[in-house]
Amino acid sequence: MINQEALDLIIAAIILSAIWAQLGTFMSHKVRIVTIQSILLSIYIIVLGIWNSDIELITLGILIIILRAFLTSRLLNSKLSPDQFVSRERFGDASFLSVVSILVLIFSFITYRILFTPLGYETIGDGGFALLFQGLFLIGSRKSKFSQFLGYIEEENAIVMLGLGIISMPLVIEISVLLDVLALLIVSTVIISDKPETQVFEEMTG
Amino acid sequence: MIISGTYSIVIMLSIPVISGTSYFFRHFREISIAMSLITLLFTAGVFLLNSGTYSYFYINDINRYILICVSSIYVFSAIYGSGYHRKLGESRHLRIHMSMMGIFAFTMLFSLVINNLGLMWIGIEGTTASSAILIIIEGEAADMEAAWRYIIIVSAGLSIALISIILIYRVFGTLEITSLLSASSQPSQILVLAALFGIIGFGTKGGIFPMHSWLPDAHGRAPSEISAMFSAVLLPIAVYAIYIIIKTIDITLIFQAGVFFSIITILFVALVMASQRDIKRMFAYSTMENMALILLGFVLGGVALFGSILIIMTHAFAKAGAFYSSGNLIESFRTRNMAGIQNVWGEQRFTAYTLILSTLAVSGAPPFGTFLGEFFILSALYSHGLGSVMLLLAILLVIIFLSINYKVLKMVFSIAQPALTGKISAQQISITGAAVIVSSIFAFLFMVGVL
Numbered sequence: 120m121i122n123q124e125a126l127d128l129i130i131a132a133i134i135l136s137a138i139w140a141q142l143g144t145f146m147s148h149k150v151r152i153v154t155i156q157s158i159l160l161s162i163y164i165i166v167l168g169i170w171n172s173d174i175e176l177i178t179l180g181i182l183i184i185i186l187r188a189f190l191t192s193r194l195l196n197s198k199l200s201p202d203q204f205v206s207r208e209r210f211g212d213a214s215f216l217s218v219v220s221i222l223v224l225i226f227s228f229i230t231y232r233i234l235f236t237p238l239g240y241e242t243i244g245d246g247g248f249a250l251l252f253q254g255l256f257l258i259g260s261r262k263s264k265f266s267q268f269l270g271y272i273e274e275e276n277a278i279v280m281l282g283l284g285i286i287s288m289p290l291v292i293e294i295s296v297l298l299d300v301l302a303l304l305i306v307s308t309v310i311i312s313d314k315p316e317t318q319v320f321e322e323m324t325g
Numbered sequence: 326m327i328i329s330g331t332y333s334i335v336i337m338l339s340i341p342v343i344s345g346t347s348y349f350f351r352h353f354r355e356i357s358i359a360m361s362l363i364t365l366l367f368t369a370g371v372f373l374l375n376s377g378t379y380s381y382f383y384i385n386d387i388n389r390y391i392l393i394c395v396s397s398i399y400v401f402s403a404i405y406g407s408g409y410h411r412k413l414g415e416s417r418h419l420r421i422h423m424s425m426m427g428i429f430a431f432t433m434l435f436s437l438v439i440n441n442l443g444l445m446w447i448g449i450e451g452t453t454a455s456s457a458i459l460i461i462i463e464g465e466a467a468d469m470e471a472a473w474r475y476i477i478i479v480s481a482g483l484s485i486a487l488i489s490i491i492l493i494y495r496v497f498g499t500l501e502i503t504s505l506l507s508a509s510s511q512p513s514q515i516l517v518l519a520a521l522f523g524i525i526g527f528g529t530k531g532g533i534f535p536m537h538s539w540l541p542d543a544h545g546r547a548p549s550e551i552s553a554m555f556s557a558v559l560l561p562i563a564v565y566a567i568y569i570i571i572k573t574i575d576i577t578l579i580f581q582a583g584v585f586f587s588i589i590t591i592l593f594v595a596l597v598m599a600s601q602r603d604i605k606r607m608f609a610y611s612t613m614e615n616m617a618l619i620l621l622g623f624v625l626g627g628v629a630l631f632g633s634i635l636i637i638m639t640h641a642f643a644k645a646g647a648f649y650s651s652g653n654l655i656e657s658f659r660t661r662n663m664a665g666i667q668n669v670w671g672e673q674r675f676t677a678y679t680l681i682l683s684t685l686a687v688s689g690a691p692p693f694g695t696f697l698g699e700f701f702i703l704s705a706l707y708s709h710g711l712g713s714v715m716l717l718l719a720i721l722l723v724i725i726f727l728s729i730n731y732k733v734l735k736m737v738f739s740i741a742q743p744a745l746t747g748k749i750s751a752q753q754i755s756i757t758g759a760a761v762i763v764s765s766i767f768a769f770l771f772m773v774g775v776l
Contacts, residue, residue: 237514238495251484258481267477274484281488286495292443296487299447302454303480310461310473317474320467322661323542325600 122170129163130246133280134224137253137273141220144208146265150195153269157188160276163243164283175290183279186297191272194304195265198312208263220256227252235285244284250277264311268304275300328370330379334438337367341399341434344427348420354407357423361396361403364430368396371438383440383502390634391565392437394641395558397763399430401756402550405649408752409550409656410462422462422548429455429554436562442490442500445566446483449530452559453479459554460547471539471546478539482529486566489523492516493573505573512576520579523570524586531563532613533620534590544609545661549652552605553645553760556612561637564616568623583624584711588718590617595721598728603661604651607732608644611687614725615640615695618702621718625705632701635767639694642764643686649757650680653749654736663732667741676749677737679757684733686764688726694767 136156143149161183168176231248250273257270282288344360347353372389403426413419432455436448453476460472492515494500497508510516529536544552571579594614601607615636622633653676658666669677686693699722706715
């Protein structure tokens with residue numbers, strides 16, 4: 120019981136990190152927050168793996184630390200300006216964004232209960248579904264390509280959580296997904312470093 | 326067979342990967358083209374295999390046709406690209422471009438033949454990583470923006486498709502495609518969710534409304550040979566993934582959802598087509614129309630399924646021809662805006678022919694295969710008791726046909742001062758012609774009973 124509560128606490132921390140990422144303005148901080156989120160997720164998976172004596176889960180947890188927490192943050196940081204004020208995101212109304220992200224959170228909790236009830240309730244699945252919407256919101260509400268990519272990383276973390284709540288996928292697929300995201304990150308850094316913010320082109324309308 | 330089925334597939338997959346090493350060689354163009362031809366040769370061998378499983382791979386009567394399209398367009402695009410980018414000489418950019426084209430072809434072929442839905446998702450996601458870099462060869466700011474939109478929108482969408490795969494795994498306990506297709510399922514809320522997530526997720530990659538917004542940007546900004554690969558073969562692979570999900574979860578609500586998403590996509594295209602100014606964006610929207618038709622045929626099944634295959638084959642080559650023709654015009658007139666491309670008939674007679682013929686083919690004019698495909702799909706709608714939907718679809722198809730052909734004919738026959746500044750290569754002309762000629766043979770093959 121206490122053990123389960125400890126795991127639930129990790130899930131709550133992951134969701135809080137997603138809200139924190141919505142509100143941060145300094146990119147280097149945001150990258151750090153999402154790194155912490157990935158580390159929390161891997162701790163959850165490794166603990167779960169140890170309890171269930173499941174070597175696949177332990178391997179997955181370790182791979183998430185290496186590929187998503189360490190390598191991803193390193194690659195993103197390498198493209199950020201050393202002066203944190205240069206790579207600072209400017210967006211409109213922080214209070215408005217925080218209210219909307221809380222509303223999105225509540226909406227996702229309710230939707231999960233309605234849609235996924237037949238599978239039985241799992242906190243990790245619920246947390247994953249909430250994180251998925253937070254990731255999508257981060258992608259949709261920002262102009263900064265860094266923020267959008269961090270939203271995508273959150274989304275991928277969410278899928279891992281949802282998978283744990285619904286059914287653990289075969290390890291070969293989990294590893295391939297991790298590598299795919301890494302490959303995408305490498306390609307993205309080329310594009311992100313050129314122009315860090317999305318732009319509107321007249322020729323790309325209509 | 327001289328080589329067993331499994332080995333044929335493995336070799337077919339390996340050659341484009343080896344082609345990726347062409348970066349390190351001086352004759353990288355020639356190596357890329359040679360490798361693409363060898364890939365096509367082995368794909369022809371795989372095409373002749375019997376339907377069934379071959380170790381980790383699976384061949385059926387749909388993916389074999391898409392496979393042959395992928396390899397053929399890979400050859401065409403490798404040759405066209407080497408002419409289109411000749412000004413880049415032996416630059417690093419072009420080396421990366423030609424190498425990545427091989428990796429892109431590999432990810433597409435892998436997605437089609439792998440007998441596991443999870444690995445198929447990984448292959449399709451892999452196509453995003455490998456093809457995004459192909460969009461930015463010219464390095465313009467708009468290209469970068471288009472590539473970024475492509476990456477972020479498609480990846481976000483495909484993540485939703487992954488939820489669908491998790492749910493399918495939960496219900497069926499396997500991701501093996503052959504097992505999924507033969508398994509029976511009882512309608513349930515979870516399966517409905519799985520199918521809807523699948524349609525929306527893979528539909529993002531397949532250009533199905535409302536997650537299509539990356540498509541005109543990426544097609545519009547990519548070099549023409551890459552636009553051709555996207556439109557002709559990449560998108561049908563995503564629609565094929567939807568087909569696997571629809572066949573796995575064979576319930577009425579999914580049938581209705583499939584019809585709804587197809588019709589609303591075509592309706593959207595009919596509304597925006599007339600206002601297009603950029604020649605490649607116009608053809609990109611035309612691709613959305615054709616993908617929606619293919620999806621509709623897959624959902625309806627029976628004769629409509631055959632219609633979809635006819636559209637896949639004809640559209641692949643015709644749309645490649647249309648994009649190659651567009652590339653020739655953009656290179657000559659130095660603009661993508663159709664208002665600036667005039668008197669093509671007087672200035673570039675051959676491109677005028679290929680542009681008109683390929684446009685007629687992609688918009689479903691008789692006697693092209695797309696016309697037959699559309700006819701089969703419309704008749705299947707009627708036989709399913711969806712007469713009003715059939716009527717609406719027919720009206721929308723006519724609107725799109727008139728919009729796209731009017732714009733093309735205006736470009737070809739309008740009289741204006743010659744504004745040509747660029748010269749197109751022999752490779753570009755010959756490949757454009759070849760693509761259009763191949764696109765016109767499928768209706769003939771059908772009539773003589775080969776297809």
